[in-house]
Amino acid sequence: MYFHALFIFSLLIISSSQAAVLDFCVGDLSLPDGPGGYACKKPSKVTSDDFVFSGLAAPVKLIPLIKAAVTPAFAPQFPGLNGLGISMARLDLAIGGVIPMHTHPGASEVLYVVQGEICAGFISSSDNKVFFKTLKQGDIMVFPQGLLHFQINSGKTSALAIVSFSSPTPGLQITDFALFANDLPTELVAATTFLDAALIKKLKGVLGGTN
Amino acid sequence: MYFHALFIFSLLIISSSQAAVLDFCVGDLSLPDGPGGYACKKPSKVTSDDFVFSGLAAPVKLIPLIKAAVTPAFAPQFPGLNGLGISMARLDLAIGGVIPMHTHPGASEVLYVVQGEICAGFISSSDNKVFFKTLKQGDIMVFPQGLLHFQINSGKTSALAIVSFSSPTPGLQITDFALFANDLPTELVAATTFLDAALIKKLKGVLGGTN
Amino acid sequence: MYFHALFIFSLLIISSSQAAVLDFCVGDLSLPDGPGGYACKKPSKVTSDDFVFSGLAAPVKLIPLIKAAVTPAFAPQFPGLNGLGISMARLDLAIGGVIPMHTHPGASEVLYVVQGEICAGFISSSDNKVFFKTLKQGDIMVFPQGLLHFQINSGKTSALAIVSFSSPTPGLQITDFALFANDLPTELVAATTFLDAALIKKLKGVLGGTN
Amino acid sequence: MYFHALFIFSLLIISSSQAAVLDFCVGDLSLPDGPGGYACKKPSKVTSDDFVFSGLAAPVKLIPLIKAAVTPAFAPQFPGLNGLGISMARLDLAIGGVIPMHTHPGASEVLYVVQGEICAGFISSSDNKVFFKTLKQGDIMVFPQGLLHFQINSGKTSALAIVSFSSPTPGLQITDFALFANDLPTELVAATTFLDAALIKKLKGVLGGTN
């Protein structure tokens, strides 16, 4: 016989009612959040389902122009990630599909090619040097935090990639949308990008921007 | 005369009503917590007593089988530690006493032998290499974050140690309890530890586990 | 024509109602705070004004004895900084003005001389070595976290400096005030500073301290 | 015409020779490393290939007993991850395959099921509560830092999963190996696990341990 005692260690055990900040902090989106993330759901209400997310399982409807889609599993979609320093997303790219130039202000990213062939790259901030390569199924590539990067389906079939981030809330800033899909006055866009006003107004029109 | 002014510096002083996030954040366990710890008690209600904890002063009742006990002073027990990156615990080991194999998922540990002699060690994750040594009174030993480690009274008197952690909520996962003191189905335990089902059921019975 | 699609990317966009922890967390000083800072104002209520602070624009009334003043723009004064790892303050020094020996317990500091000439320095903790220099307009100097430092107007005109900190809540502990402007008993001050009781009582009297 | 100047911005650009700590730090495994990771490869020698890793592309030879394999892409295998707060690994599980109970001392983990069906779970440190669930293709699950967890192929086909970690060096400590595949004396294993000596010696023999 290997153990002899009933209820041994009982004094060792920190009661679960006090242990909320131990181990995990499933986000409660109904409470005020803070700089480090969402407030924690009460431990007594946490179940296995809080740690599982099925929203990346099915392909989503692609966006016609880019023939692609990004499906995030960040803390707002998957609150079980809250406070754990990591998140995921799914990239679907049809033939010719493109994820346009974008940044994640709060995280580095690793991409894994589930199927297809993807040309991906990023631009260094120090000297504008470009690093890009064509990735085959099973290849992984890392994109350092905050840098402009892109993914293009460079193959003859649709492509699927899974990307991970070093934060539960990496953010996603697509340059075209940041510049043209809001009410930033045309003259400010022109002054800060050196594109001419007519082009900016056209792009604003297409992307739903105003001013 | 060294100072000449009354109320000098008054414009320098940040009013205490606004200064809640300065200096400290005594945990208020009645409020929702977040990934970084408990919400802060109002500064106006904080007293010297919030920064002092007497729960490690007296020896606690030992657990018969292991002839030992662990008494934590983590943030749930000592909310004055909240947010300050440190905590403590007390280890009591009678002659032959043992703190079984365990990990602290969220912190490194330093142990100080207050009295007696303790054989302590940890196992590296990279190559399963074991580092252990017999410690005399006054010796200290460090256990890197998250690694399996243990402490055994190897002397002829009872032993007392004070351990410190690099987090107010280091966590404590005792391997035997994690495997056998819950409702994890026997077949899952068997499949993931390669112990046989009969032994697992016996251990579950002893430790209060089910399934 | 450069863009062809209306409402493209719509599936890419994380809805703003869920995005509270992305990008920024303007502090809501009416809610309980936590170890990482204030809880976040609801994103729907955040405006451009939350990210702008005008409290450093005007010179403040100087304190007669030191002929100087410190005006903070820390998170309590400027909640838009909350969670962003940075803050500022303004130093005004008349001719002969002095910012007395002090520390910032939670941040390193960089000082920029807007006008005038300032002699500034800090004291290393490892060997009490002093690093100080006279700074001209446009010079910058860094003061490592937590170390005693000072600034003196060493020129023939008034001086203005802008200082930045590596935390939204750097704290400010002026040694003379910490020792003499509170109710710490004279005998404790004497025992821990080796100044004599008569001098301590005189300084306490001047600075508003008791006991 | 949108731009008029040649070589504009030239004063803005930080020369690449000085910019080593900007953006990324590809690990140079030939140099001494530090607490934060490997020293950086010289920027002038960094190419696109440094950010791509193909070692997860092909299935590896499975280990007969567990009918499974783990292939890491941590910083030692993929130095481009160095300092970026993230890494990946590939899990192959044949029918009946198992990744035994283990921890990652330095990171949280997210698992994505590329194909097949996987039963996965973890054990909380605060009350030994078990969280587990059967995951279908495309499901993701998060395992908080440092906690015991496992993955089992619960389907009728082989399974493939990609896991990501919140550190470039998450570590991997498999409980059975940590206890039985080294020279930790049998009496110490017995004293700290309550398994009997005969069983320990048998397991040591199987796993290559001694003493």
Add this chain to the structure above:
Amino acid sequence: MYFHALFIFSLLIISSSQAAVLDFCVGDLSLPDGPGGYACKKPSKVTSDDFVFSGLAAPVKLIPLIKAAVTPAFAPQFPGLNGLGISMARLDLAIGGVIPMHTHPGASEVLYVVQGEICAGFISSSDNKVFFKTLKQGDIMVFPQGLLHFQINSGKTSALAIVSFSSPTPGLQITDFALFANDLPTELVAATTFLDAALIKKLKGVLGGTN
């Protein structure tokens, strides 16, 4: 008499030869660096000059097209900042001058208007919402980490601003340069920005890009 002892505390003092990691770590740019910054200059060679930088004191030559200039005091220029979590830069804007759309991948920024009037703003990643405002002398504005932002001289005199960052190596990625001032193939730029090839080639020609 207040002190009686010569050489008291001598046992308290950590010898400077061992104290390199205490207090500060002035960068030695001749040594390999790591993820956390440059290796430290030997403490015995550190002088007051290491903590002072005069490179922001004088206005620099403006770039004709943008009528502006950015002068950084990041760790590569001012190694005394290394490891201290903060840095600075100087912005000079002539009448009509502009700092074009850019990001700092590794830091939040606070801007202080030393003289003149500046219209500054940033774009949120979560919903492309724009926050901008005209700043007068003495106003400060914060720009959260990694987000696109800009500064324009909106007044009738030249303007000067001092900006601080929450990192010694914040990085600086100017969108126009990242897209057009390197060898990223025109077809990749076109595919990821939806600008047409002729325009891209024109911009590349102006900014010195190829391909």
Add this chain to the structure above:
Amino acid sequence: MYFHALFIFSLLIISSSQAAVLDFCVGDLSLPDGPGGYACKKPSKVTSDDFVFSGLAAPVKLIPLIKAAVTPAFAPQFPGLNGLGISMARLDLAIGGVIPMHTHPGASEVLYVVQGEICAGFISSSDNKVFFKTLKQGDIMVFPQGLLHFQINSGKTSALAIVSFSSPTPGLQITDFALFANDLPTELVAATTFLDAALIKKLKGVLGGTN
């Protein structure tokens, strides 16, 4: 029989030659250090002795004036702590002994009274509020990072305390020494402390300061 395979898991194991940044980083004081600590000793040369330190075991010679001594076990003394976020020190206080006002610029502290009675306290930076209390054997008290604090033997026997810090290099700045035990010119000390020159010169003489 519980295990059937020889050499199972072999593909799981990350070779130790590549695993330097996993688990721990024992400091090699002969190599250049960085902002995060010392460079790592080669893993093949690391032994159990690297994780054990006996320098706190014996009482040290007390300093006559303060009737006390501080013995550090920081990373420079105990390189096994390097990178692990924690350190320790031993405080010996004879009857009437005092640890004078000081700060630790880089860490919070927890004190445990091994024997005797100690009056300890700290001063908040936000409003100079003092928190102090008399501690009995076994009591613990926390001192938040960077704040002025002190310890006095308030009992009728000698006292011994063990203190832990939330950093391997907490630093130690004793106010009296920082002000008077170096070559900081008397006029600068006078200007920044408002003590008169004669007193400063006397204190400098006693403590070995000059100028």
